[in-house]
Amino acid sequence: MSRPDAPIALFAYRRLDHARRTIEALLANTEAATSELIIFADAARTAGTEQEVAAVRRYLRGVSGFGSVTLIEREQNFGLANSIIAGVTDVLREHDRVIVLEDDLVTSPYFLRYMNDALEYYKDDERVASIHGYVYPIKESLPESFFLRGADCWGWATWRRGWGLFNPDGRYLLSELHRRGLAGEFDFHGAYRYTKMLERQIAGANDSWAVRWHASAFLHGKLTLYPGWSLVRNIGNDQSGTHAGRTSRYTVELSARPIRVGGVPVEDSRVGRAAIEAFFRARPDRLARAKTLVKEWLPPGALRWLRHVAGRRWGGARFEGDFATWEEAVAASDGYDQQGILAKVTAATLKVKCGEAAYERDSVLFDQIQYSWPVLAALLWAAARSGGRLSVLDFGGSLGSSYHQNRRFLESLSDVRWGVVEQPHYVSAGREHVEDEELRFFGTIEECAVQLRPNVIVLGSVLQYVPQPDKVLQELACTPANVMIIDRTPFADTEKDRITIQRVAPSIYDASYPCRILSRERIRVELLSCWRILETFTCAEGMSRTADGLRFTFEGLILTR
Numbered sequence: 306m307s308r309p310d311a312p313i314a315l316f317a318y319r320r321l322d323h324a325r326r327t328i329e330a331l332l333a334n335t336e337a338a339t340s341e342l343i344i345f346a347d348a349a350r351t352a353g354t355e356q357e358v359a360a361v362r363r364y365l366r367g368v369s370g371f372g373s374v375t376l377i378e379r380e381q382n383f384g385l386a387n388s389i390i391a392g393v394t395d396v397l398r399e400h401d402r403v404i405v406l407e408d409d410l411v412t413s414p415y416f417l418r419y420m421n422d423a424l425e426y427y428k429d430d431e432r433v434a435s436i437h438g439y440v441y442p443i444k445e446s447l448p449e450s451f452f453l454r455g456a457d458c459w460g461w462a463t464w465r466r467g468w469g470l471f472n473p474d475g476r477y478l479l480s481e482l483h484r485r486g487l488a489g490e491f492d493f494h495g496a497y498r499y500t501k502m503l504e505r506q507i508a509g510a511n512d513s514w515a516v517r518w519h520a521s522a523f524l525h526g527k528l529t530l531y532p533g534w535s536l537v538r539n540i541g542n543d544q545s546g547t548h549a550g551r552t553s554r555y556t557v558e559l560s561a562r563p564i565r566v567g568g569v570p571v572e573d574s575r576v577g578r579a580a581i582e583a584f585f586r587a588r589p590d591r592l593a594r595a596k597t598l599v600k601e602w603l604p605p606g607a608l609r610w611l612r613h614v615a616g617r618r619w620g621g622a623r624f625e626g627d628f629a630t631w632e633e634a635v636a637a638s639d640g641y642d643q644q645g646i647l648a649k650v651t652a653a654t655l656k657v658k659c660g661e662a663a664y665e666r667d668s669v670l671f672d673q674i675q676y677s678w679p680v681l682a683a684l685l686w687a688a689a690r691s692g693g694r695l696s697v698l699d700f701g702g703s704l705g706s707s708y709h710q711n712r713r714f715l716e717s718l719s720d721v722r723w724g725v726v727e728q729p730h731y732v733s734a735g736r737e738h739v740e741d742e743e744l745r746f747f748g749t750i751e752e753c754a755v756q757l758r759p760n761v762i763v764l765g766s767v768l769q770y771v772p773q774p775d776k777v778l779q780e781l782a783c784t785p786a787n788v789m790i791i792d793r794t795p796f797a798d799t800e801k802d803r804i805t806i807q808r809v810a811p812s813i814y815d816a817s818y819p820c821r822i823l824s825r826e827r828i829r830v831e832l833l834s835c836w837r838i839l840e841t842f843t844c845a846e847g848m849s850r851t852a853d854g855l856r857f858t859f860e861g862l863i864l865t866r
Contacts, residue, residue, distance in 0.1 A: 308421055308422065308424070308425030309421075309425070310336050310339045310340045310341075310372070310417070310421050311340070311400070311402040311403055311404045311420065311421055311424055311462060312340065312341040312342075312343055312396055312400050312402075312403055312404070313331070313340055313341065313342050313343065313371075313403075313404045313405075313406065313417075314343050314345065314392050314393060314396050314403050314404070314405050314406070315327070315328075315331075315342060315343070315344045315345070315406050315407075315408065316344075316345050316347070316385070316388055316389055316392060316405075316406070316407050316408060317344060317345070317346050317347070317361055317365060317407075317408040318346070318347045318358065318361065318385070318408065319349070319354050319357040319358045319361055319741075319742065320357075320361070320408060320409065321357065321360050321361050321364060323408050323409045323540060323541065324361055324364065324365070324408040325364060326411055326540060327406065327407075327408050327409065327410055327411060327412075327540075328368055330411040330412045330413075331371075331406075331412055331416075331417070332370045332371075333414045334412065334414050334415070334416055334417040334418070335414070335417075335418070336417035336418060336421060337370060337371050337372075337417065338370065338371065338372060339372045340371055340372050340417060341371065341372050341373045341374075341375070342368070342371040342372075342373070342374045342375070343375045343377065343392075343396055344365055344368070344374070344375065344376045344377065345377050345379065345388055345392040346358075346361060346362050346365055346376060346377065346378045346379060347379050347382055347383050347384070347385075347388050348378070348379040348380060348381050348382045348383075349382060349742065350382040350384075350742040350743070351720065351721075351722065351742050351743065353722055353742065353745065353756070353757070354741075354742040362376075362378055377392075382742075384512060385407075385512070385514070386512040386513065386514040387512075389405070389407075389514050390471070390473065390514055393405055393463075393468055394468070397463075397464075397465045397468050400465075401428075401464055401465050402424050402428070402462065402463070402464045402465070403462060403463065403468075404417070404420050404421075404424075404461075404462040405460075405461050405462065405463075406460055407459075409539060409540050409541035410439075410459060410460050410537050410538070410539055410540070411537070411538045411539075411540050411559070412438065412460060412536060412537055412538075412559070413535075413536040413537070413559040413560050413561075415536060415560060415562065415563040415564065416438055416460065416536040416537065418563055419436075419438065419532060419536055419563065419564045419566065420436055420438060420462045422566040423436040423450075423462070423530050423566045424436060424462055424464070426566050426567050427530065427571075428464060430571060431466070432526075432527065432528055432571050433452070433467075433527065433528050433529070433530060433571065434456055434463060434467040434470060434522040434525070434527035434528065434529060435456045435457070435461055435462060435463040435467050435522065435527075435529045435530075436461060436462040436463070436529065436530045437456075437457040437459070437460065437461045437529050437530065437531050437532075438459070438460035438461065438462075438532065438535070438536040438537040439457070439459035439460050439535050439536070439537035439538075439539070439557070440531050440532055440533065440534070440535045440557070441535075441555065441557070441581055441584050442535070442554070442555070442556065442557045442558075442584075443580045443581065443583075443584050445580045445583075446533075447533040447534075447576065447577060447580060448533050448569055448574065448576065448577070449532070449533045449564060449565055449569070450530055450531065450532055450533060450564060450565070450566060450569055451530070451531055451533065451569055451574035451576065451577040452528040452529065452530055452531070452569070452570070452571060452572060452573060452574055452577070453528065453529055453531060453573060453574060453577055453578060453581070454490075454522075454523055454526065454527070454528055454529075454573045455491075455519045455520070455522050455523040455527075455528075455529060456518045456519045456521070456522035456523070456527070456529050457515070457519065457529055457531075458514075458515035458518065458519075459537050459539055460536065460537035461529075467522075467527070470521050470522055470525050470527065471517070471518055471521045472517065472520075472521045473514075473517055474517075475503050475506045475507045475516075475517055475520075476507050478503060478517060478520040478521065478524065479500060479503045479504065479507060479520075481524050482500060482503075482520065482523075482524065485524070487523070487524070488500050491520070491523055493578070493581065493582045493585050494582065496582045496583075496585035496586045497582075497585040499516055499519065499520070502516045503516050503517070503520060508713075509713060509716070510713050528571065528572070528573065530566075531577065532560065532564040533564070534560035534562075534564065535557040535558070535559060535560060536559060536560050536564065537557075537559075538556065538557055538558075538559055539555060539556075541738065554652075622807045622808060622809050623807070623808045623852060624805040624806070624807055624808075624820060624822070624849070624850075624851040624852065625805060625806050625808065625851065625852045626804070626805050626806050626851075626852075627803060627804070627805065627851075627853070628804040628805070628806075628819075629804075630804070631772045631804055631819055631821075633804075634804050634805070634806055634819035634820075635818075635819055637806060638806045638817040638818045638819055639816050639817045639818060651704060651734050651738060651739075674710055674713075675710075675845065676710065676711070677710075677792055677793075677844065677845070677861070679792075679840065679842045679861055679863065680707070680711070680763075680765070680790055680792050680861065681711050681714055683761075683788065683790045683840075683863045684697070684711060684714075684715070684761060684763075684790070685714065686788075687760055687761045687787075687788040688715075688718050690760075690787075690788075691760050692719070693718050693719035693720065694718070694719065694720045694760065695715060695718050695720070695721050695722070695723075695760070695761065696720075696721075696722045696723075696724075696757045696758055696759045696760050696761065697722070697723045697724060697757075697759055697761045697762075697763055698724055698726060698750065698753050698754060698757065698759035698761070698762050698763070698781070698784060698786060699723060699724065699725045699726065699763040699765070700726045700750065700762065700763070700764055700767055700777065700781065701726070701727060701764070701765070701766075701767030701770065701771070702725035702726070702727065702763065702765065702767075703725070703727065703731065704725070704731065704734065704735050704738075704739050705723065705725055705735065705739055705744045706765075707763055707765050708723040708725075708743075708744050712743075721743050722743060722745070722757050722759075723743055723744050723745070724745050724746070724747050724753040724756070724757045724759065725744070725745070725746050725747065726746075726747050726748070726749065726750055726752075726753050727746060727747075727748075729748060731746070732746045732747065732748050745757070750777075750780050750781060750784065751780075754783075754784040754785065758785050759784055759785060759786045760785065760786055760787060760788065761786055761788045761789070761790065762781050762784065762786045762788070762789040762790065763789075763790050763792070764781075764789070764790065764791045764792065764794070765790075765792040765793055766792065766793035766794065767794075768791065768794050768821070768823065768828075769794055769795055769820050769821045769822065769823060770818065770819070770820060770821070771821075772819075774821065774823070774828075775831055778831060778832065778835075782835040782836075787865060787866045788863070788864070788865050789836060789862075789863075789864040789865075790861070790862075790863055790864075791861055791862040791863075791864070792844060792861040793844045793846060793859050793861065794823065794844075794859065794860060794861065795820075795821075795822045795823060795849070795857045795858070795859055795860075796822070796823050796824075796825040796828070796857060796858055796859075796860050797822050797823070797824065797825065797855060797856065797857035797858075798825055798826075799822075799824050799825075799855075800824060800826075800827070801824050801827065802821050802822060802823050802824050802827070803821070803822040803851070803855060803857075804819060804820075804821055804822075805819070805820050805821075805822060805851055806818070806819060806820065807819075807820035822851070822855070822857045825860075832862070832864060835866070836864035836865065836866065837864060837865055837866070838862055838863075838864055839863045839864060839865050840862070840863040841860060841861065841862050841863075842860065842861045842862075842863075843858060843859070843860055843861075844859040844860060844861055845859075846859035847859060
């Protein structure tokens with residue numbers, strides 16, 4: 306098939322390794338040598354990302370092997386959505402077609418052949434809005450290529466006429482979907498809540514250009530061509546790096562052969578739609594959704610009773626034992642460093658990051674964010690005291706749960722930096738999959754303090770899980786922070802701490818690890834040596850008890866120097 310090679314628009318930011326792998330994969334395509342590569346390199350959003358952005362740009366300036374390379378270095382930070390919308394629009398002013406990639410998409414050697422063949426084959430078919438290179442890892446046999454109504458975003462192509470349908474007004478798109486009775490079909494009959502993602506875009510909880518592109522094409526009744534075998538792998542969602550599908554349900558094996566174009570009905574594929582709907586319905590977080598519904602519909606008294614009679618096993622934990630030392634509790638439990646826990650937390654965090662879920666805690670996903678209003682108020686109060694600057698040292702912050710929980714309210718601040726101090730394997734996962742211009746990961750308190758100069762310390766459900774909480778508090782007192790927030794921490798009216806084993810509900814993950822129930826008076830004395838207690842509050846977990854009946858309460862404190 307004789308056809309022109311479309312220009313490739315590549316969008317890059319600050320991930321050097323991802324960008325390199327994306328370009329190296331493209332160069333393995335024969336068509337790369339005759340393709341124009343136009344790279345849009347976004348500017349740093351904060352001072353903390355300038356070095357990483359500069360490193361990516363140095364690499365991009367040396368890229369060769371394509372028909373031509375044009376590097377557009379943004380002078381101001383556009384953000385991903387604005388960068389893609391503006392970039393695609395600019396390219397299509399000069400060309401009638403474009404292939405679009407982001408810097409975390411690795412392609413098959415046959416990707417460009419498929420995209421260019423399809424762009425030429427369907428160029429005059431007004432029913433077709435775009436071409437897509439990725440398909441979900443579906444077990445059922447799919448046609449070599451097939452159409453679905455709407456559009457998609459992981460390695461795609463379109464024409465000037467197709468992109469002309471794009472409407473950035475999410476509110477209008479959602480209204481039309483409901484007015485025309487198309488919301489159910491748009492959501493794969495409830496299997497995947499695209500409308501929820503659109504609602505979150507309207508509310509400012511995400512900035513997804515992709516859901517607006519999908520809705521724009523869907524409302525016009527336009528189709529997108531998909532391959533039966535994926536030609537794109539998203540390495541931003543690859544949690545293991547080597548074992549496809551082991552820790553990420555979206556990881557695929559790339560097609561080892563070309564995909565033939567043409568010869569299929571130009572209509573929404575019943576086979577393809579049914580297979581993808583079944584894939585969506587197999588999502589592992591459906592139990593979490595059921596829990597959310599229970600919490601939303603049961604009155605507080607009934608919910609407390611249910612938790613009591615069920616032993617909190619459906620969503621809570623059990624606390625057993627009275628160990629003389631921390632080491633004894635460690636020996637009697639599974640410990641904290643299980644990779645299975647990290648895999649579940651990473652998978653859940655990535656869903657929150659890309660807008661598929663609103664909120665994650667302990668790897669459980671929620672459709673609505675469960676705010677701790679005292680914590681949020683303290684964060685904004687600290688920022689107000691510093692002229693709109695918020696620099697957080699989040700000790701034991703997992704993969705940024707508290708950051709993602711509160712980010713909607715932090716966007717109006719002039720300068721936000723959030724540093725998570727965690728175990729080495731969490732730091733590695735965070736840097737590879739989650740870190741961005743605002744959220745960073747560190748291995749030590751000192752490293753975070755030196756680089757971010759924090760004005761706030763966050764201790765969210767962490768003091769009870771460290772061997773020496775007093776030592777941690779002493780080290781944190783040496784940082785520049787003048788506000789400290791302690792949240793979701795168990796306190797009891799005892800003379801000394803109680804060391805127990807916390808057994809996590811299997812519905813979350815099967816694990817057990819040491820947990821300290823802190824003596825309220827002892828910790829108060831320790832804190833008052835460096836801090837003034839501004840406020841205390843009871844957390845959503847409320848009161849609980851150990852297996853032998855010791856009552857304790859999950860509480861929070863807001864402290865200042």
